[in-house]
Amino acid sequence: MPPALKSPLMNLKAQLKAAVENAAFQLGAPLDVAIQETPPNKPGDYGTPAAFQLAKLLGQNPAQVAAQLAQTVVLPAGIARAVAAGPFLNFFVDAGAFVRAVVSDPATPEQGSGKVVIEHTSVNPNKELHVGHVRNVVLGDSMGRIFRAAGHEVEIQNYIDDTGRQAAESLYAQAHYRRKWDGKQKYDHFMGEGYVRLNADPDKPELESGIRAVIHRLETGELRSEIEQIVKAHLETCFRLGARYDLLNWESDVVGSGFLSQAMNILENSSYTARPLEGKFAGALVMDVSAFMPGLEESKVVLMRSDGTAMYAAKDIGYQFWKFGLFEGMKFKPFTTDPEGRTVWTSAPDGQPDTERRFGHAAEVINVIDSRQEHPQKIVKASLGVAGSPGQEERSIHLSYAFVTFEGQTISGRKGIGVSADAVIDEAGQLVTELMHSLKPEVIGTSEGAEIVRRIAVGAIRFAMLKAEPTRQIDFRWDQALALQGDTAPYVQYAAVRAGNILKRAQAEGYAVDGSGADWGSITDLDLNLAKVVARFPEVVANSVRVHSPHVVAQYALDLASAFNGWYNAKNKEGRPATNVLASEPGLREARLALVGRLQRAFVQTLGLIGIEVPSAM
RNA sequence: GCACCCGUAGCUCAGUUGGAUAGAGUGUUGGCCUCCGAAGCCAAAGGUCAUAGGUUCGAGUCCUAUCGGGUGCACCA
Structure with a gap:
C-alpha cells in the first residue's frame, strides 16, 4: 500500500x-x-x-x-x-474532484531519509559580512529548510577559521593602533575598520612579526574570547537574515581533536598516497587524485609539507571526514541562543564529549562555498574516494555559487570595496518603510508595522539572492536587490496577504472556509488551472533537492503568485470579475474559499522553504 | 596553455529525465480601481536560444569545434 x-x-x-x-x-x-x-x-x-x-x-x-x-x-x-x-x-x-483533492491535500513531499549536514556562512572572523556573504548564508539556510521539508534530518554547521591570518590581522590592528571600542558600534564593523587600515598601511611589511605572533597566540587558544565576540556579531547579522545554526566548528578544535592526524592515517593506508624520498615532493605526504579528477596537469596534491606542517586542504579533509562520521573526539558546549531560543552549539576544548552522536554522522554533506574554491573542494571530495568510501565521495556535495560583484568591482574586504550586509538590511527596511508611509500609514510606528517591514525587507533581499541559479554571476545593484515589484518576494507576499484578506472577510461574513458546503461540481476551468499550480509543490521540492538549489522553489513561488493574481483578476466576457469569491453562488463560494485557503497555506509553505515569512498586512 | 562555470527579448533571468507555437520580470506604448486592496491585472512591441556542425521521429536542453565573458590551476589560507 x-x-x-x-x-x-x-x-x-x-x-x-x-x-x-x-x-x-x-x-x-x-x-x-x-x-x-x-x-x-x-x-x-x-x-x-x-x-x-x-x-x-x-x-x-x-x-x-x-x-x-x-x-x-x-x-x-x-x-x-x-x-x-x-x-x-x-x-x-475531473475538475471538481481534482480541486477538492488539492484543497484537502497537505502536499507533503516524499519523505527522504538520511541526515544531511550543511555547512554555510563560514565567514572569516575579522570583519563584518558583505553582500557576497549574504548569498552564501541564504543559499545554505534555504537549502537546509528545503531538505528538512523533504523529510531529512538536517544539521547546519558554520566553520570558524579562528587561526587564520585574517583574524590575526584584525586583532593585531586593534592593539597596534590602540583602537578603543565605544561599545555602540557593531563589533565586527569596528574590527573590520582596523583590518582595512592595517592593509592600507605602508608600514605593514614591517609589522609581519607582530602579526605572526598573534597567529601563534590564536593557535594556542588564548585569544579565543576575542574571536567569539566577532562571531557573535556575525551571528547577529545572520539571524537578521533569518539564518539559523546548529553548530559552530572551530578550526582550532578540528585540529585539536586530532581529526587532521586521523584523516592522514586513513589516507596513508591508501595506495593513492605516498611520501616520496626524492624529487620535488621529497619528504611531503602527497595524494594522487588523477583517478578521481581526470585531466589535471599535476595529479599529485601535497597534504603535509616536508617540514611536517599541514596544508589547508588537509584540515578541510579532516573536517569533512568527521562530518561523515569517520571518527569522533570533538567536544561541544552551548554557545548562544537564536531568536527562537534554540541553542546554538559550538565545538570547544572544555566542552562535553558527544556521547549521543548528535553531531556529524551525515549521510550527505553539502558545503556552500563560492566557485573559486572548486578545485580544493574537488580534492576534499576525491579524498573520500582515496579513503575507500565511494558512497560518501558521491554524497559529498559542493554547492558552488558564483561570487557577487559590487557595481562591477570585485568585492574586497581587505580594500574595503563593497557594502556590508547590515547596511543592505537597513537600507531595505528604509525603503519598505517609505512605501508603507504611502500605502499603509496606520501601522507605521507600531510593533506590527515593524514586523511587517522586517519580513518584507528580508524577503526582498533573500529572494533577490536566490531567484537565479547559483552558478549565475550576480552584480549587486541597489535597485535590483531591493526591488519591491515584479519578480520579487513582496510580489509573492502581497498575493499571500490578499488571499488571507479574502479569508478574513469571508469569516467575518460567517462563511465556511474549510470546504464544508462546497459544491465541487460548479468548479470552473479558472479554478482548476489555479489548483494545478498548487499541485506541483511536491515535485518542486523533489526537484530542488535533486539539483541542490533553492532557485527552483523561488521560481515556483512566483508561479504560484502570478497564477493567483491572474485568477483573482480574471474577467468574464462582459468584463466583469469572473472569480470574485464572496460574490460567487453559494456552493461555488465555499469551494473557492477552500481553494483560497489552500493557496494561502501554499504561499506560507513555499516561502517558508526559502526562509521568507508572510506579513500580516501590506 | 589546461580545467570548470556562463552565453536565451534593450537589460535581469526562468525553461522539468530531450517533447506540443521558447516564457516571466524590467524598460517602452496603451488600457483597467462603481467589482474580495493597483506592491496588482490585461494588451502591444521586442528572439537566427553566441556561431558552425553532429546525434535523434523530435534539440534552448545531449555531443564536437569555434568565438565571447567569468573563475581556478602553490610544500598560500
Whole structure:
C-alpha cells in the first residue's frame, strides 16, 4: 500500500504513468513514459508523448498509436477522459474532484531519509559580512529548510577559521593602533575598520612579526574570547537574515581533536598516497587524485609539507571526514541562543564529549562555498574516494555559487570595496518603510508595522539572492536587490496577504472556509488551472533537492503568485470579475474559499522553504 | 596553455529525465480601481536560444569545434 504520506496528486501522475505503460505493454512494447502538464491552448490537463516512442518500436504512425492508446488505456479515478491530440495522448481531469483533492491535500513531499549536514556562512572572523556573504548564508539556510521539508534530518554547521591570518590581522590592528571600542558600534564593523587600515598601511611589511605572533597566540587558544565576540556579531547579522545554526566548528578544535592526524592515517593506508624520498615532493605526504579528477596537469596534491606542517586542504579533509562520521573526539558546549531560543552549539576544548552522536554522522554533506574554491573542494571530495568510501565521495556535495560583484568591482574586504550586509538590511527596511508611509500609514510606528517591514525587507533581499541559479554571476545593484515589484518576494507576499484578506472577510461574513458546503461540481476551468499550480509543490521540492538549489522553489513561488493574481483578476466576457469569491453562488463560494485557503497555506509553505515569512498586512 | 562555470527579448533571468507555437520580470506604448486592496491585472512591441556542425521521429536542453565573458590551476589560507 503506498504510504499515506505520499501526496494523492503525486499518485495521480504516477497512476497515469502506470496506466499508459500498461496500455503500451498491451500494444506490444514496454516503455518508461513521462507525464507532463499540457501547454496552454492544448486539449487536456496532463499528457504524454509516449506515442512517439511506441510508434518507433512498432514501426507505425505516432498519431495512430496515440489514438490506439486513447482507446486502450484504463483511466484511473479522477481522470474524466483521454484524447489523442495528434501524436500526443492527453487526459482531462475531473475538475471538481481534482480541486477538492488539492484543497484537502497537505502536499507533503516524499519523505527522504538520511541526515544531511550543511555547512554555510563560514565567514572569516575579522570583519563584518558583505553582500557576497549574504548569498552564501541564504543559499545554505534555504537549502537546509528545503531538505528538512523533504523529510531529512538536517544539521547546519558554520566553520570558524579562528587561526587564520585574517583574524590575526584584525586583532593585531586593534592593539597596534590602540583602537578603543565605544561599545555602540557593531563589533565586527569596528574590527573590520582596523583590518582595512592595517592593509592600507605602508608600514605593514614591517609589522609581519607582530602579526605572526598573534597567529601563534590564536593557535594556542588564548585569544579565543576575542574571536567569539566577532562571531557573535556575525551571528547577529545572520539571524537578521533569518539564518539559523546548529553548530559552530572551530578550526582550532578540528585540529585539536586530532581529526587532521586521523584523516592522514586513513589516507596513508591508501595506495593513492605516498611520501616520496626524492624529487620535488621529497619528504611531503602527497595524494594522487588523477583517478578521481581526470585531466589535471599535476595529479599529485601535497597534504603535509616536508617540514611536517599541514596544508589547508588537509584540515578541510579532516573536517569533512568527521562530518561523515569517520571518527569522533570533538567536544561541544552551548554557545548562544537564536531568536527562537534554540541553542546554538559550538565545538570547544572544555566542552562535553558527544556521547549521543548528535553531531556529524551525515549521510550527505553539502558545503556552500563560492566557485573559486572548486578545485580544493574537488580534492576534499576525491579524498573520500582515496579513503575507500565511494558512497560518501558521491554524497559529498559542493554547492558552488558564483561570487557577487559590487557595481562591477570585485568585492574586497581587505580594500574595503563593497557594502556590508547590515547596511543592505537597513537600507531595505528604509525603503519598505517609505512605501508603507504611502500605502499603509496606520501601522507605521507600531510593533506590527515593524514586523511587517522586517519580513518584507528580508524577503526582498533573500529572494533577490536566490531567484537565479547559483552558478549565475550576480552584480549587486541597489535597485535590483531591493526591488519591491515584479519578480520579487513582496510580489509573492502581497498575493499571500490578499488571499488571507479574502479569508478574513469571508469569516467575518460567517462563511465556511474549510470546504464544508462546497459544491465541487460548479468548479470552473479558472479554478482548476489555479489548483494545478498548487499541485506541483511536491515535485518542486523533489526537484530542488535533486539539483541542490533553492532557485527552483523561488521560481515556483512566483508561479504560484502570478497564477493567483491572474485568477483573482480574471474577467468574464462582459468584463466583469469572473472569480470574485464572496460574490460567487453559494456552493461555488465555499469551494473557492477552500481553494483560497489552500493557496494561502501554499504561499506560507513555499516561502517558508526559502526562509521568507508572510506579513500580516501590506 | 589546461580545467570548470556562463552565453536565451534593450537589460535581469526562468525553461522539468530531450517533447506540443521558447516564457516571466524590467524598460517602452496603451488600457483597467462603481467589482474580495493597483506592491496588482490585461494588451502591444521586442528572439537566427553566441556561431558552425553532429546525434535523434523530435534539440534552448545531449555531443564536437569555434568565438565571447567569468573563475581556478602553490610544500598560500
